[in-house]
Each structure stands twice: as C-alpha cells, then as structure tokens.
Amino acid sequence: IMITVWFTMERLAPAPIVPLKTQVKALRNKKMLAIHLATLFVLAGHLTLYAYFTPFLQETLGLNTTMVTIIYGIFGLAAVAGGGLGGAVSDKWNPSSSVITMIALFFVSMIAMPFGVHLPFIVFLLLMIMWSALSWAVSPAQSNLIIHSARDTSDILISTNAAISHVGIAIGSYVGGIVVNQYSVIYNGWVGSIFVLLGLFCSLYAVTRTESTADTLHSK
Numbered sequence: 001i002m003i004t005v006w007f008t009m010e011r012l013a014p015a016p017i018v019p020l021k022t023q024v025k026a027l028r029n030k031k032m033l034a035i036h037l038a039t040l041f042v043l044a045g046h047l048t049l050y051a052y053f054t055p056f057l058q059e060t061l062g063l064n065t066t067m068v069t070i071i072y073g074i075f076g077l078a079a080v081a082g083g084g085l086g087g088a089v090s091d092k093w094n095p096s097s098s099v100i101t102m103i104a105l106f107f108v109s110m111i112a113m114p115f116g117v118h119l120p121f122i123v124f125l126l127l128m129i130m131w132s133a134l135s136w137a138v139s140p141a142q143s144n145l146i147i148h149s150a151r152d153t154s155d156i157l158i159s160t161n162a163a164i165s166h167v168g169i170a171i172g173s174y175v176g177g178i179v180v181n182q183y184s185v186i187y188n189g190w191v192g193s194i195f196v197l198l199g200l201f202c203s204l205y206a207v208t209r210t211e212s213t214a215d216t217l218h219s220k
Helices: 002-008 020-027 030-050 053-061 065-092 095-116 121-149 154-182 185-207 213-218
Strands: none
Touching (some): 030 053, 030 095, 030 154, 030 185, 053 065, 095 121, 095 185, 121 154
16 A cells, blocks of 8 residues: 555645644534534444444354354455445535435444344345445545535544544444443444434534634634
8 A cells, every 4th residue: 555655646745734722723613523523423333333243243143253254354345345435425426415425324224234134144234235335435425524614624623533533433332332231232233323313413513504614713
C-alpha cells in the first residue's frame, strides 16, 4: 500500500497548523456534533453484535470453528467492498442523502440479523454480506459529509470523527457483553439496532442544519 501510494498519489503541501482553540470551536458546531454523535452511535450499534459474532454464529446456527472462520473471511471481503462502494456512492450522490440512506439500510440489516438465523443459510449469508458492507460504507460517506460541511476544518474534524468512532467501539463492546451475560446473544442485534437508530436521528438532525463551521469559528 505504501509503495502504491508513493507512485500513484500526487504530492501535496503540508496542511497548515490549526490552533487548538480553533479545533475546539469547530467541535462546538451543532451540525458537527451531530455528525460525530452519529458516528459514535453507529459504531456502538455495530460492535454490540460484531464483537460477539462468534458466539452468535455458534449458538444460533451451530457452526463449527471452520465455518466460523469462512464466515469471517466472507465478512471481511464484503466490508472492504462496502468501504469502496460507500466512497463511490458518497462522491456520486448528495453527501446528506448518501449518509442517511446508508445508515437507514444499516439499521434495517441490524434488526434483520437475529431473524436471519431462522431463514435458509444462503439468505442469512446474503443478509450478513449486506450488514458487513454497510458497516464500512458509512465511514467514507460521513467523511464526505464533513468535507462538504466544513471545508476549512475538515481535516481536523475527520480526525476527531475517527477518534470518537473508537469510543463507540468501546461502548458497543461493553453493552454487548452485558447483553450476552445477562440475556442471550440473540438479542445483541436488536440492542445494537437501537444505537444505530439513535445515529440515524443524529444524522437527520445534522443534514437539516444550515450553519457551517465557518459561522461557529467566526462567532464571538
């Protein structure tokens, strides 16, 4: 990857240093806060199930270790493809529309996963591929939305958005563990979908805001 980047990407001048005060002001923008919260909730929802996907497969479908490994391989390929698809779609569509559509479809796939274990295995596999692809498709769409909403500070905001995604990962893994220990792993998909729904509401709020980070940065 490093060699490919070296030979294929154009040389860019280093980005100017952004003072910490400016970064904090950018994060105070309601639109950006909503986008960041959407990222947090979507990742939390995803990890509520994904962090415990092995026991989910074993308990609901009775899969052995070999089959679980194959499933993870398929999941990984679908995720990488979804990341590329998410980037292409967010470039072609309106950034707001692409984010809302992807998170809404991701929400549907999360709800459907526990039901999918009762369907023919090939149907479950297709549903899992959809869930996997969308889990990675949201991120480039979110980044594109940030770029279009805050061109002057997009590099900083994309970094903070990536950082908060790890907070979502931690929250989802923690909540998923509680569900597994106190109830059943079959419920992880439904609990996770609640987080994703919160993320969808945050995204809807964000795309309906008209203020830009420039307004926030220059406000007194």
